[in-house]
Amino acid sequence: MMSFARYIARGELARALDDMARGRVAYAPRREGDAVVFRPRAEGEEPLLARATVPPKGVIFPQSERLFAFIREKDPNDPGRTTVRLDSTVDIEPALIFGGRPCDARGFHIFDRVYLNGPYRDPYYAARREATVVVTLACTKAGSTCFCHWTGCGPADATGSDILLTPVGGGDEGGFVAMAVTERGCAVLEQANLPEADAARMDAAQAVHAATQAALDAQSPAPDLSATPARLLERFSDADFWRDMSDKCLSCGACTYLCPTCYCFNITDENDGGDGMRGRRLRSWDNCMSSLFTREASGHNPRMGKALRLRNRVGHKFSYYPQLHEGVVSCNGCGRCITGCPVSVDIREMVVRATQANEETPNA
Amino acid sequence: MPVLKGKELRVVGFLCNWCSYGGADTAGVGRFSQPTDLRIIRVPCSGRVDPMFVVKALLGGADGVLVSGCHPRDCHYSQGNFYARRRLETLKTFLPALGIDPDRFQYTWVSASEGQRWKNVVSTFVEKVHQLGHAPRIEEAAPYLPLAEKGDTLPAPLRPLAWPAAGTLTASLEQLREKIRAALPELDCVIGWQQGFDALHATPLFMRKPEDVDKLTWGPLNVHNLATYLPQFKNRKVGVVVKGCDSRSVIELLQEKLVEPDNVRVFGMACEGVVDVERVRKAMEPAEGAACTDVAPAAVAVEGDGLAFEGDTPVRLKLADVVAEKCRTCDTPVPLLGDVVEGNASAPAGPGPDAPPSLEALDAMTPEQRRGFWRAQMDRCLRCYACRNACPMCVCRDHCIAESRDPHWTTQEGNVREKLQFQVIHALHLAGRCTECGECQRACPVNIPVLALKQWMNRSVLTLFDYRAGVDVNAVPPLLAFAVEEKNIKEHGL
Amino acid sequence: MPDAITPQAGVHATTLGTGFTDNPYLPDVATVLETVQETPAIKTLRVRIDDPARMESFRFNPGQVGQLSLFGVGESTFVINSPPTRMDYLQFSIMRAGEVTAALHGLKPGDKVGVRAPLGNWFPYEDMRGKDIVFVGGGIGMAPLRTLLLYMLDNRADYGNITLLYGARTPTDMAFRDDVQEWLGRSDMQTTLTVDQAPEDWPHRAGLIPHVLLDLAPSNANSVAVLCGPPIMIKFTVEALKKLHFADEQIYTTLERRMKCGIGICGRCNIGTKYVCVDGPVFTYAELKDLPNEL
Numbered sequence A: 001m002m003s004f005a006r007y008i009a010r011g012e013l014a015r016a017l018d019d020m021a022r023g024r025v026a027y028a029p030r031r032e033g034d035a036v037v038f039r040p041r042a043e044g045e046e047p048l049l050a051r052a053t054v055p056p057k058g059v060i061f062p063q064s065e066r067l068f069a070f071i072r073e074k075d076p077n078d079p080g081r082t083t084v085r086l087d088s089t090v091d092i093e094p095a096l097i098f099g100g101r102p103c104d105a106r107g108f109h110i111f112d113r114v115y116l117n118g119p120y121r122d123p124y125y126a127a128r129r130e131a132t133v134v135v136t137l138a139c140t141k142a143g144s145t146c147f148c149h150w151t152g153c154g155p156a157d158a159t160g161s162d163i164l165l166t167p168v169g170g171g172d173e174g175g176f177v178a179m180a181v182t183e184r185g186c187a188v189l190e191q192a193n194l195p196e197a198d199a200a201r202m203d204a205a206q207a208v209h210a211a212t213q214a215a216l217d218a219q220s221p222a223p224d225l226s227a228t229p230a231r232l233l234e235r236f237s238d239a240d241f242w243r244d245m246s247d248k249c250l251s252c253g254a255c256t257y258l259c260p261t262c263y264c265f266n267i268t269d270e271n272d273g274g275d276g277m278r279g280r281r282l283r284s285w286d287n288c289m290s291s292l293f294t295r296e297a298s299g300h301n302p303r304m305g306k307a308l309r310l311r312n313r314v315g316h317k318f319s320y321y322p323q324l325h326e327g328v329v330s331c332n333g334c335g336r337c338i339t340g341c342p343v344s345v346d347i348r349e350m351v352v353r354a355t356q357a358n359e360e361t362p363n364a
Numbered sequence B: 001m002p003v004l005k006g007k008e009l010r011v012v013g014f015l016c017n018w019c020s021y022g023g024a025d026t027a028g029v030g031r032f033s034q035p036t037d038l039r040i041i042r043v044p045c046s047g048r049v050d051p052m053f054v055v056k057a058l059l060g061g062a063d064g065v066l067v068s069g070c071h072p073r074d075c076h077y078s079q080g081n082f083y084a085r086r087r088l089e090t091l092k093t094f095l096p097a098l099g100i101d102p103d104r105f106q107y108t109w110v111s112a113s114e115g116q117r118w119k120n121v122v123s124t125f126v127e128k129v130h131q132l133g134h135a136p137r138i139e140e141a142a143p144y145l146p147l148a149e150k151g152d153t154l155p156a157p158l159r160p161l162a163w164p165a166a167g168t169l170t171a172s173l174e175q176l177r178e179k180i181r182a183a184l185p186e187l188d189c190v191i192g193w194q195q196g197f198d199a200l201h202a203t204p205l206f207m208r209k210p211e212d213v214d215k216l217t218w219g220p221l222n223v224h225n226l227a228t229y230l231p232q233f234k235n236r237k238v239g240v241v242v243k244g245c246d247s248r249s250v251i252e253l254l255q256e257k258l259v260e261p262d263n264v265r266v267f268g269m270a271c272e273g274v275v276d277v278e279r280v281r282k283a284m285e286p287a288e289g290a291a292c293t294d295v296a297p298a299a300v301a302v303e304g305d306g307l308a309f310e311g312d313t314p315v316r317l318k319l320a321d322v323v324a325e326k327c328r329t330c331d332t333p334v335p336l337l338g339d340v341v342e343g344n345a346s347a348p349a350g351p352g353p354d355a356p357p358s359l360e361a362l363d364a365m366t367p368e369q370r371r372g373f374w375r376a377q378m379d380r381c382l383r384c385y386a387c388r389n390a391c392p393m394c395v396c397r398d399h400c401i402a403e404s405r406d407p408h409w410t411t412q413e414g415n416v417r418e419k420l421q422f423q424v425i426h427a428l429h430l431a432g433r434c435t436e437c438g439e440c441q442r443a444c445p446v447n448i449p450v451l452a453l454k455q456w457m458n459r460s461v462l463t464l465f466d467y468r469a470g471v472d473v474n475a476v477p478p479l480l481a482f483a484v485e486e487k488n489i490k491e492h493g494l
Numbered sequence C: 001m002p003d004a005i006t007p008q009a010g011v012h013a014t015t016l017g018t019g020f021t022d023n024p025y026l027p028d029v030a031t032v033l034e035t036v037q038e039t040p041a042i043k044t045l046r047v048r049i050d051d052p053a054r055m056e057s058f059r060f061n062p063g064q065v066g067q068l069s070l071f072g073v074g075e076s077t078f079v080i081n082s083p084p085t086r087m088d089y090l091q092f093s094i095m096r097a098g099e100v101t102a103a104l105h106g107l108k109p110g111d112k113v114g115v116r117a118p119l120g121n122w123f124p125y126e127d128m129r130g131k132d133i134v135f136v137g138g139g140i141g142m143a144p145l146r147t148l149l150l151y152m153l154d155n156r157a158d159y160g161n162i163t164l165l166y167g168a169r170t171p172t173d174m175a176f177r178d179d180v181q182e183w184l185g186r187s188d189m190q191t192t193l194t195v196d197q198a199p200e201d202w203p204h205r206a207g208l209i210p211h212v213l214l215d216l217a218p219s220n221a222n223s224v225a226v227l228c229g230p231p232i233m234i235k236f237t238v239e240a241l242k243k244l245h246f247a248d249e250q251i252y253t254t255l256e257r258r259m260k261c262g263i264g265i266c267g268r269c270n271i272g273t274k275y276v277c278v279d280g281p282v283f284t285y286a287e288l289k290d291l292p293n294e295l
Ligand SMILES: Cc1cc2nc3c(=O)[nH]c(=O)nc-3n(C[C@H](O)[C@H](O)[C@H](O)COP(=O)(O)OP(=O)(O)OC[C@H]3O[C@@H](n4cnc5c(N)ncnc54)[C@H](O)[C@@H]3O)c2cc1C
Pocket: A295, A296, A297, A298, C065, C074, C075, C076, C077, C078, C079, C080, C093, C094, C095, C096, C097, C098, C099, C100, C101, C102, C140, C143, C144, C255, C256, C257, C258, C259, C260, C281
């Protein structure tokens, strides 16, 4: 399967996508109002190549989903009693995600470690992940909030993808080098009946990767974050530091819901109708910036204020998760939390400042 | 026995216990024939009817909602129905914003002895609802997404927009900094702005030490309304720098006693308009649609009525083309209160309220298009609640009913109905309180035009009660007051 | 995006398991056999999983918890406070605190609940063999102790001296009355009861748990102490144990954290790198001291 690469001419892209997505629902970026979101793509539709405002994580981890339905039935022998039946049927559509960026695709890898390889396997996530082919578009530009190269991700990182597309050449002359990086990616790419990418085009793709990487390095050289997990723990009780970092935070959930790696959820029950005979258990996105996330029935909340909640967000991404996952940070440097934050809280700044040795020793 | 031919519809009636419920009873005892479509919910008083009851019923599939209470001057609790009248009338004028036919909702008065009248009221209303037929569901409307709002060219501002020459601006800013440094010792902190992660983005600055004050910036990039932070400083003294529009939020907070006058120092600066960052992004990278591809100017210079962006591709934009919608007509460029007001105190004011472009756009739609519009817009809502948390008047925050289970207004389902329901809650809770600072919409990470709902509501409040929020610290908000004879409310003749 | 809310029956319909063993979010349906109103605020439910095979093969260790649910209301975490040595039913004792607990209090025999269990870690009862055990429970904190205590009483020969100190605010707040009566009568364990506010006719101790504990002064030699109760009680009881020269490693307690999934995925119950639902709820005091200070 080594270096299985094909070439897609610019004018062929829509057709190639149709073929790759045969039998699947293809999600691609679409402009809605002033945002770009992933939506099912119509056959033949020319895909938008812009980076989406919201990552495609919802395709595999929906904003809300039914874990099961419950159906109560009156016991025919004893009308005073009811029995309960649970229905865990879900719709798992074969899908394809086109046009996510490397930081988006790597998000699924961050999920996989928790949802597939933790103490329990999450069957809902597993089924959707299994059914979804990820076709990623390598980046050609460094946005002002991009810092993937700090985090182990990068503009051509294929982690979490099945196929990586790299734009080469310009205008109508140009096209994409499509590299399959998984068996499944090979099979899907085969369906599109494309010419092999020749050496010149492979070189061109390499050059694009290198150029973007260089642009990122020029914009912000990657700092050494090897000490960050420990430093964040040292900072844990430094109340002034976290107050300074969180002063302007509004404690909304924009940063986490825009984040390709944030995987937290809530579970709630809903009744259908007023008699309690039918209903469902839902899981829905949740996030550690919300007070309710940790508020206990007694009213006690271990993360009472926004400073403590922000500390968890940064801590989880750059300290706890890497400690549990062989140093992998659960941030891919996509910068969405920075651009999407209504008050521009900047995770880069927090991580760098937490990492810097502190003259005034934190009052741990 | 149904009086009306055809299929039953779902009509919900909220009846006050003391009068209308009795009236319905009298009608029943009198064996007046009535339509059977009505499902009655008894409430202690029409004043207990939260407009959300009505909205939730309508969004949830009711074809009509009727509220009935004691006649004016006859309320068991003496005034409940007077307050109800204001709230329900406000709601009625708001429903069309969602594409809901206002005729699907009525409120009226029926006393316990008026069995005949009750029969007439119900029959008339139910007949009306039958004429309208089944209520169309918003989540089933055909998505309607006219051109991206901010992609359209903005109508010319109705006031001149020109920042003072760079030198003058710096001089005013330096004076402001002096005043803040002087006040800092007695304050917990002073909230202002500094440059954010790139030259286009400012970010809130919390000044605690004198050297922090050096970072303070002033100009058209200071988009945030910092009044939002004030309530969290309960019982602490805090300073805040405001633009004209922001000062109205401070006034509203003071009026509602959400901040203590003794605990807040207001530093005001006259304003010539702030940018809409989204518009700037678009203007700078018109090709390939820049929704999220960042534009990072190396520097931004204010040049009177324009902005010069330096960087790979230097651009000069006219402020008028990229200004926030609210600034076009702003009639309070100079803060309405402030211990210190700096800058050009004679900054020219605009004409004040008019129909802002996004409200005009909503006005121009048919009800069906409006339903399709909200369906299409709310679909991408993340339920992040940035709109709520950025709102200076949304002070419940961690205790907001959007997430509570008791009361259980919304579920956690990621569907259009639940999402829109929260936007309606926000608009209703802001009725008569919203100063139209636009923070909700600016904060929205997926750019949903949620401000339009508040603009609609503000217009209703202005029309009905001749009231604007955030102008007078001592004013009584219209929904906390009533008049025995309402000037602008016509009874709806049921 | 797939509308995951409406019941699915399309071509891609997939059934994800039939119970907790093959889908960790899917409860086993169980039936309430018996209820006991322990105190005004605490109610005990004894339940059996409906599927006989599943009930038959159900294994757990003392200290492990279950997610008990009332369909349509929600799910909450409770320790299985019956011991693994008595498998006629699984017992949960529920203090009324909020939405789910209030609803659980309304259950009667025959009603259906959902159970996802066992979850979490347990008291290292095997390592405790041969040692003297000091149990200190406050209020509903008696529940996790009960399972371990009963296990040890059912394997009495394996353990040394057993001391129990159980405290509540008032005598009416004491749960597990029948058990407590039995324990008081047993000669192979030492049982002390205390209440904060004692009425005239109260034959036991009065006073706060840490004070009474200092009075009892159990020896630390070859001992472990197991504490459960409200955070403030834990704090002062640990101080008392330190005065009695218990080492951090000799002190066990359980942590509480808002929980949802119970399986280490939903993300809310962490303290630093530890997820209370899978790495806890049982921790030694030594382990607690290593955690970031976020209790
Ligand atoms: C490991 C562990 C063991 C426990 N054992 C017992 C026990 O044996 N007996 C007992 O009475 N209580 C026990 N609790 C506490 C019990 O779980 C909460 O009191 C209960 O979840 C409150 O639910 P509620 O719906 O009534 O409260 P609400 O305030 O309405 O909470 C809503 C939901 O939030 C979650 N939640 C809120 N508070 C807590 C909390 N403190 N812990 C976990 N989840 C919470 C639950 O999912 C709950 O349903 C235990 C908690 C933990 C973490």
